[in-house]
Amino acid sequence: SQTIHQWPATLVQPVGSPLSLECTVEGTSNPNLYWYRQAAGRGLQLLFYSVGIGQISSEVPQNLSASRPQDRQFILSSKKLLLSDSGFYLCAWRGPATNEKLFFGSGTQLSVL
Amino acid sequence: LAKITQPISMDSYEGQEVNITCSHNNIATNDYITWYQQFPSQGPRFIIQGYKTKVTNEVASLFIPADRKSSTLSLPRVSLSDTAVYYCLVGVLTGGFKTIFGAGTRLFVKA
Structure with a gap:
């Protein structure tokens, strides 16, 4: 069966510090991968999605970047965090077919102070 | 991509049936309609998906007119544990496999 792992669960970082969040998927090949962010009490904002290794599409211009160095690995990064980067970050995957469901990781609660 | 509109919040009581309607006027021919449930500090989880007419599973029904x-998500006999945010998602295979969520409906079930 497929599983998705996301870490860390919580993170407190000072403003201006770097960020690296990692997500890995097991039990499937060539998944579509996604990074979402959710501010407190708000909906899900799509940040990045990837249909294959090295293929990244950005939805929101900001100081975040994403990379997909391996088929089942998706990394969210920042060189310098801003206060506005605080939020709940979720990684998700789905298969390639039209009616595939999204499966989410457990999320990372990031607080930038 | 289809523009999604759903109520911001709804209140209900235990044991009642709850219906949450999602509007997606410019849905594309290939689009499926999918509903997700999210509890605080957790990722959304799949509830039900449909393309047309009616779909029913062990937790919900989905009604889709011609x-x-x-589309309308129907939750039969809700309990306190159904208090959550419910997202309607339309549109999957659109070039870059984007999957964009609406704002969601916050359902609060009272005793």
């Missing part, structure tokens, strides 16, 4: 411009 024009597919709206």
Whole structure:
């Protein structure tokens, strides 16, 4: 069966510090991968999605970047965090077919102070 | 991509049936309609998906009229544990496999 792992669960970082969040998927090949962010009490904002290794599409211009160095690995990064980067970050995957469901990781609660 | 509109919040009581309607006027021919449930500090989880007419599973029913411009999620006999945010998601295979969520409906079930 497929599983998705996301870490860390919580993170407190000072403003201006770097960020690296990692997500890995097991039990499937060539998944579509996604990074979402959710501010407190708000909906899900799509940040990045990837249909294959090295293929990244950005939805929101900001100081975040994403990379997909391996088929089942998706990394969210920042060189310098801003206060506005605080939020709940979720990684998700789905298969390639039209009616595939999204499966989410457990999320990372990031607080930038 | 289809523009999604759903109520911001709804209140209900235990044991009642709850219906949440989602409007997606410019849904594309290939789009499926999918509903997710999210509890605080957790990722959303799949509830139900449909393309047309009616779909039913062990937790919900999904009603889709012939024009597919709206859909209604029906939760039978809700309990306190159904208090959550419910997202309607339309549109999957659109070039870059984007999957964009609406704002969601916050359902609060009272005793």
